[in-house]
Amino acid sequence: MTRLRTFPGGAHPDECKELAEKRAVKRIPAPETVRVALCQHLGAPSTPVVKKGDKVTRGQEIGSQNGFISLPTHSPVNGTVAGLEEAPLPHRRSGPVVVISTESEGGGPAFEPWPDFESRTPAELIERIKLAGVCGMGGASFPTYVKLSPPPGKKIDTLLLNGAECEPYLTADHRLMIERTEDVAAGMRILARALCVDDPAVGIEDNKPDAIEAFGKAGIRVEVLRVKYPQGAEKQLIKAVTGREVPVGGLPLDIGVVVQNVGTAAAVAQAVRDGEPSLRRIVTVSGGGVREPGNFDAATGTPFSALIAEAGGYGDDVARLLSGGPMMGLAQFTDAVPVTKGTSGIVALTSKEARRLTEGPCIKCAKCVDACPMKLVPCLIAANSENEKWAAADELGALNCMACGTCSFVCPSDRFLVHYIKRAQDMIRASKRSKEA
Amino acid sequence: MAEARTFQLSMSPHFGSPQSTRRVMYDVVIALLPALAGAVWLFGFGGALLPVLLSVAAAVAAEFVCLRLMGRSTSAALDGSAIVTGILLAYNVPPGVPWWLPVLGSVFAIVVGKQAFGGLGSNLVNPALLGRAFLMASFPVLMTAGWSAPFEWRNPSAGFGTSGIPAAQVSALPEADAVTGATPLRAWKDSFGIDEHEGAAVRENLSTPGTYMNLLTGRRGGCIGETSIVLLLLGALYLFVRKVLEWRIPLAYLGAVALFGWILGGPGFLEGDALFSVLTGGAVLGGFFMATDMVTSPVTRRGRIIFGIGAGLITIIIRRWGGYPEGCSYSILLMNLATPLIDRFTRPRMLGEVRKHA
Ligand code: SF4
Ligand code: SF4
Numbered sequence: 157m158t159r160l161r162t163f164p165g166g167a168h169p170d171e172c173k174e175l176a177e178k179r180a181v182k183r184i185p186a187p188e189t190v191r192v193a194l195c196q197h198l199g200a201p202s203t204p205v206v207k208k209g210d211k212v213t214r215g216q217e218i219g220s221q222n223g224f225i226s227l228p229t230h231s232p233v234n235g236t237v238a239g240l241e242e243a244p245l246p247h248r249r250s251g252p253v254v255v256i257s258t259e260s261e262g263g264g265p266a267f268e269p270w271p272d273f274e275s276r277t278p279a280e281l282i283e284r285i286k287l288a289g290v291c292g293m294g295g296a297s298f299p300t301y302v303k304l305s306p307p308p309g310k311k312i313d314t315l316l317l318n319g320a321e322c323e324p325y326l327t328a329d330h331r332l333m334i335e336r337t338e339d340v341a342a343g344m345r346i347l348a349r350a351l352c353v354d355d356p357a358v359g360i361e362d363n364k365p366d367a368i369e370a371f372g373k374a375g376i377r378v379e380v381l382r383v384k385y386p387q388g389a390e391k392q393l394i395k396a397v398t399g400r401e402v403p404v405g406g407l408p409l410d411i412g413v414v415v416q417n418v419g420t421a422a423a424v425a426q427a428v429r430d431g432e433p434s435l436r437r438i439v440t441v442s443g444g445g446v447r448e449p450g451n452f453d454a455a456t457g458t459p460f461s462a463l464i465a466e467a468g469g470y471g472d473d474v475a476r477l478l479s480g481g482p483m484m485g486l487a488q489f490t491d492a493v494p495v496t497k498g499t500s501g502i503v504a505l506t507s508k509e510a511r512r513l514t515e516g517p518c519i520k521c522a523k524c525v526d527a528c529p530m531k532l533v534p535c536l537i538a539a540n541s542e543n544e545k546w547a548a549a550d551e552l553g554a555l556n557c558m559a560c561g562t563c564s565f566v567c568p569s570d571r572f573l574v575h576y577i578k579r580a581q582d583m584i585r586a587s588k589r590s591k592e593a
Numbered sequence: 594m595a596e597a598r599t600f601q602l603s604m605s606p607h608f609g610s611p612q613s614t615r616r617v618m619y620d621v622v623i624a625l626l627p628a629l630a631g632a633v634w635l636f637g638f639g640g641a642l643l644p645v646l647l648s649v650a651a652a653v654a655a656e657f658v659c660l661r662l663m664g665r666s667t668s669a670a671l672d673g674s675a676i677v678t679g680i681l682l683a684y685n686v687p688p689g690v691p692w693w694l695p696v697l698g699s700v701f702a703i704v705v706g707k708q709a710f711g712g713l714g715s716n717l718v719n720p721a722l723l724g725r726a727f728l729m730a731s732f733p734v735l736m737t738a739g740w741s742a743p744f745e746w747r748n749p750s751a752g753f754g755t756s757g758i759p760a761a762q763v764s765a766l767p768e769a770d771a772v773t774g775a776t777p778l779r780a781w782k783d784s785f786g787i788d789e790h791e792g793a794a795v796r797e798n799l800s801t802p803g804t805y806m807n808l809l810t811g812r813r814g815g816c817i818g819e820t821s822i823v824l825l826l827l828g829a830l831y832l833f834v835r836k837v838l839e840w841r842i843p844l845a846y847l848g849a850v851a852l853f854g855w856i857l858g859g860p861g862f863l864e865g866d867a868l869f870s871v872l873t874g875g876a877v878l879g880g881f882f883m884a885t886d887m888v889t890s891p892v893t894r895r896g897r898i899i900f901g902i903g904a905g906l907i908t909i910i911i912r913r914w915g916g917y918p919e920g921c922s923y924s925i926l927l928m929n930l931a932t933p934l935i936d937r938f939t940r941p942r943m944l945g946e947v948r949k950h951a
Contacts, residue, residue, distance in 0.1 A: 164944075169608050324608060391944060401945040461597055470598070477600040482608035492597035503607075511609035517714035519614055519674075522839070522892040531941045535892055553943050561606030568612040569714075575604045 160362055162382040163392040165529040167562045169324050169385050169483065171363060176442045177327040179450035181335055184466055186233045186258050190457030191243055192218065195251040196496040197291040198298045199225030204254060210237045215266030215433050218254050227289045227299050230266065232435040232455035233258040246460070246479035246493045247297075247486060253494070256457070265431030273346050273428050278304075281350040281428055288427030289434045289497075293419030294318060294329075294388070295480060297498035300420055304350045306409045315348050315356035316397055319371075319418040320381055320388030322361060323481025326501040328438040329418050331451045333360070333367035336422055341374045343421030346428050351414055358418065359393050385483060386560040390415045392529050404556055419500075434497055441467040445474035445504025460491040460502050475507035482509075483561045516569035524563035524573060530556050534563035538576035546587060549580035557581065614713075617887075618673025620837045624828035625680050625882065631811050631821030636688035637746030641817050645683040648695035652679030655703035665712070674713050678702050681721035684818020684878060685922060686728065689741035694732065698724040718929040719886045722922045729917075737917070740776065740814050776814040777804070778873045782918040785860065793860070800866050808872035819875040829881040838881070841897040842890055846880040847871050849905020857909050870909065875921040879908075883922065889929040896932075896939040904928040 195201035202219030206212060212231040219229035235256045243253040267284065270276055276284075286301035306312055317340070321329040333340060340358075348356045357377040360368050361384075371378045379397045381387050391402045393415060400411045408415055416424075419437065426432040435456060442449035447468030454463060460477070464470060478485035479493070480500055524534040532553050540549040554577055563573045632641035656675040660667045682702050683695045702724030710716040729736050781799055784792035798804070807813050811821035819825075832838035854870025856863055870876065875883075884890060884904050891900050904924040911920025942948055 167610070169610070395944065403947065404943055404945045406945065459597075475601065476603060476607055477598075478607055483606045485605060485607065487602045487604070487607065488600060489602050490597050490599050505607055510603075510607055513603060516614050516672075517712065519617070519714050519887050520890075520892050521617065521887040522897075523612070525892045525941075526839070526894070530944045531946075532943060533893060533936070533940055536936065552940060553946075556943050556945075559605070561608075565606050565608060566610050566612065568610075568614045568617050570609060570613075572604060574606065 160380055160382040161359075161396040162384055162387065163395040163529055165527055165531065165562070166384040166386065166392070167527045167566050168383070169565060171383070172324045172442070173327050173330070173363065175325065175449040176440050176451055177330055179327075179331070181331045181438050181451045181453050182466070183453040184458075184463075186261055186455040187458055187462050188258055189238065190233055190235075190256050190258060190455060191253045191459070191494040192229060192232065192256065192457040193243075193245050193251055193253050193494060193496050194219040194229050195245070195248070196229065196297060196456065196498060197227045197289070198296060199223065199227075201252055202226060202229045204240055204252065206237045206240075206254065208237055208239050211235075212237060212256060214261060214263045215435065218256075221286070225299060225302060227291055227301075228287065229254075230289055230433040230435055231256055232457055233261055234263060235259045244490060244493050246488060246496060246499060261455075266433050267427070267431035269431040270428050273342075274349065276349075276428075278350045278352060281346055284428050285350070285424055288423075288432070290420065290423045290427055291434070291497055292417055293423060293437060293497060293500070294417030295484065295498055295500060297496070300416065300424065303409075303414055303416070304347070306414075310409050311412055312351045312353060312409060312414055313412040314398060314414070315344070315351055315353040316379075316393060316413060316415045317344055317347075317356065317358035317418050317421055318388055318390070318393055318415050319358050319360040319364070319367060320393060321364070322383070322385045322388040323483055323485070323501070324385075325442040325503050326440045326481045327442070328440040328451055328500050330364050330367055332422055332438055333364070333418055334370050337370045337374050339422040339425045340418050341371070341376055342429055343423070343425035344376065346424050347414075347416055347421060353414075357397065359387075359397050361387055385562060385565075386529055386558075389529065389558060389560055391558070404553075437495070437497055437499065439463060439495055439499050440501035440503075442501065443478075443503040444506040444509050445471050445477075447471055454495050456495055456497060458495045460488065460493055460495070463495070463502055464491060464504070470504060471506065473506040473508075474504045475510045476505045478503040478505065482511075483565065484559065511564075512570045515571050518569055518571055521568060523566040523568065524571075527562045527566045529560060529562060530558060532557060534573045534577065535571070537580060538571060538573045541576040541580035541583075544583075546580060546583045549577075550584045554580040555584060614674075615672050617837050618677055620832060620835045621677050621882070622673055622680065624832045624837075625677070625684070625818070627824035627827045628684070628818050628821050628878070629680070631824040632684075632688070632817045635743040635811055635820060636741060636817065640688040640741055640746050643692060644686065644688075644690065644695045644817060645680060647692055648683035648699045649676050649679035651696040651699040652676065652682070652703050655700045656708070659704060659708040660712075663708075669713065672713065675703060678707065678721045678724075680818070681719075681883060682724045685721065685725040685816050685875065687736065687740045687815075688817050690735055694728060694735060698728045701727045714888055716888060717932075718926050719883055719889045722883060722926050722929075725922055726926060742814050743812050743820070776874070776918065777808065777869075778912065778918040779814075781869070781873070782912065785913075789860075796859075796866070800869060805868060805872060808869075816875060816878075819878040822872060822877050825877050825881060832881075838885060839897070841894060842885045842901045843880045845898045845901025846884045846905045847876060849902040850876050850880070850908055853906050853909040858913055865909075870912075874908075874912070874919040876908065879904075879921040879925055884925050884928070886929075889932055891932050891935045891939065893936055893939040893941055895941070896935040899935055899939065900928050900932065903931065
């Protein structure tokens with residue numbers, strides 16, 4: 157038995173994976189109307205290149221890349237542009253959206269497929285990944301091609317695929333890994349070639365033995381990780397697998413590492429090998445608030461409500477609707493928001509499942525301190541934030557908080573630690589900006 | 594297509610552990626109960642149970658009145674924290690004291706030690722220990738003399754002989770009958786004030802396996818809750834299992850008491866009795882249940898170790914050279930005051946942080 161790798165700190169939330177982990181991915185047709193966000197990736201939203209009334213085909217560019225940290229956006233369907241508008245989105249209050257009336261979903265590949273990707277140069281591969289609009293599918297939605305283009309002088313020696321999927325309820329990556337092992341494996345080879353890395357590995361938590369086995373059979377190096385939240389956080393994954401620590405304020409590439417989500421790898425394979433832009437993704441719909449949890453392959457622009465309907469509709473008690481898992485996901489005020497490339501899951505929590513909304517005083521039990529995977533002192537940062545002592549919060553390393561929520565999760569007083577720390581981060585950043593100006 | 598539905602907004606994380614402050618506090622209450630049973634066995638209902646019950650009732654009542662006067666929710670009076678304070682205060686007074694003493698101590702602990710600072714979580718020092726310090730300062734005689742010996746309640750005429758302290762040692766004590774129910778720690782301390790040879794004989798008597806055994810089982814004089822070491826350990830074990838207790842403070846504290854007890858606790862350097870130091874006085878009660886008070890001990894890991902070692906050192910210094918035989922509670926009080934400072938200077942090395950000096 158291989159040693160289970162992990163990182164210091166962390167917590168063990170109920171996994172709740174059993175609700176959806178056995179449900180095979182079901183491909184659902186695009187709805188009558190899709191609302192495709194132009195800001196599905198981190199960075200500048202793409203610039204719309206279609207107008208109301210335009211006919212669009214599946215895979216056609218409807219938004220063009222707008223700067224280095226940006227991506228083009230493509231239409232997931234054949235249809236007619238019904239309008240351009242500002243609409244609520246799952247990851248931000250609102251953003252520019254292209255509304256398209258769906259006519260059909262068929263058609264050939266948008267780009268020339270490259271089944272012979274091994275003969276392409278890294279530059280060609282990276283260009284294709286960019287043109288296909290591939291961004292991180294694990295949550296942060298960072299443009300993938302940027303991560304593959306390290307500044308000159310930085311040598312990348314390690315590529316890690318992130319298959320940890322440590323958020324409770326979410327099983328999309330798990331299903332992907334066992335149902336589309338070949339896609340992930342191909343994507344991994346493409347990414348390794350783009351980075352000139354020899355021996356890439358995938359990290360998987362040991363609650364997914366079938367995924368571990370599938371990759372093992374496919375001849376991929378698997379690093380088995382202990383089940384612990386947030387094992388899938390980039391820095392924690394790197395620490396667990398390589399023992400290296402990403403320097404404070406730095407990036408994984410500073411220590412020669414690139415991490416890509418397994419979903420991203422599959423999207424890369426589709427883009428390069430099959431000539432398919434990033435148009436769809438697997439979304440877990442789960443939580444006690446839906447009747448038939450499952451995993452669905454949905455077009456971007458599909459409203460959450462349509463996926464909930466696929467999952468048998470809401471149960472009697474839905475206290476909160478989340479985009480993403482319960483630890484880092486974002487609460488939604490409406491289920492009219494559309495699926496984006498970064499939508500890993502839609503979770504409807506009952507009032508029993510959801511965390512209490514009243515907080516008590518900090519009893520300094522230090523549970524948050526022992527659990528923080530960044531080795532911060534959350535209770536003290538939060539106390540300074542509450543007292544508006546921003547400089548003291550900064551000194552305690554508030555900016556290094558990745559908002560993983562572990563501290564709030566373990567707090568017996570249900571303190572809103574993440575909220576206080578995020579507020580401190582905003583204030584510290586603002587004061588740093590004003591000092592520079 | 595389905596109608597759009599709206600939902601309540603909230604901040605991540607949306608998931609929480611089943612831990613709650615209330616559960617933590619009641620776990621501590623549960624962990625303290627075996628020692629109460631031991632105390633009743635040793636000191637009787639009137640000597641142990643009644644003071645504890647009165648003390649708890651007074652603490653909860655004081656908490657309730659304070660919360661009511663400040664217009665806060667009075668349900669917090671039953672969050673368990675006042676009960677813990679009430680129990681600990683009573684555990685730190687001698688058996689057989691007048692009933693009003695623990696009541697007064699508890700009220701002081703809650704009103705001055707806790708609510709005056711802003712209530713749960715805001716106090717600087719452990720309220721129960723502050724309450725005890727107040728009683729020590731105001732009623733030194735009641736707090737230090739006239740202790741009832743174990744089992745005295747069953748056989749009032751038996752006096753010292755059945756107290757579990759070897760008779761030889763008793764006779765070695767000056768004015769033995771004036772200090773009925775003297776604690777082993779008092780006997781040990783007094784041994785330094787008498788003739789060198791007699792003192793050495795007393796200490797030798799205190800360092801026998803029989804004494805250690807009596808100390809472990811609680812067959813010795815002492816405050817209500819501090820004597821039954823085995824039962825205190827049982828409670829501590831429960832807290833470990835429930836993940837309420839973390840090992841750093843108890844280990845650092847008791848380790849330091851043993852170490853410094855050996856180094857400084859004897860007539861000469863390195864001539865002390867480490868085991869005796871740990872088993873006597875309130876070291877075990879203090880190490881597991883008072884030094885570990887969450888609110889007043891450091892939150893950083895290194896801080897907890899420093900805190901424990903500091904309190905252990907001060908305990909031994911007070912025991913050896915202070916005015917009282919027992920230094921446990923004062924040492925913890927003093928370290929409580931240092932806690933904010935300790936936390937400040939022991940911030941852990943962040944993931945990926947390169948320290949220039951470390
Ligand atoms: S876990 Fe909560 S109560 Fe405990 S120290 Fe942290 S903030 Fe305070
Ligand atoms: S949210 Fe921030 S402070 Fe809290 S555990 Fe995660 S990294 Fe640490």
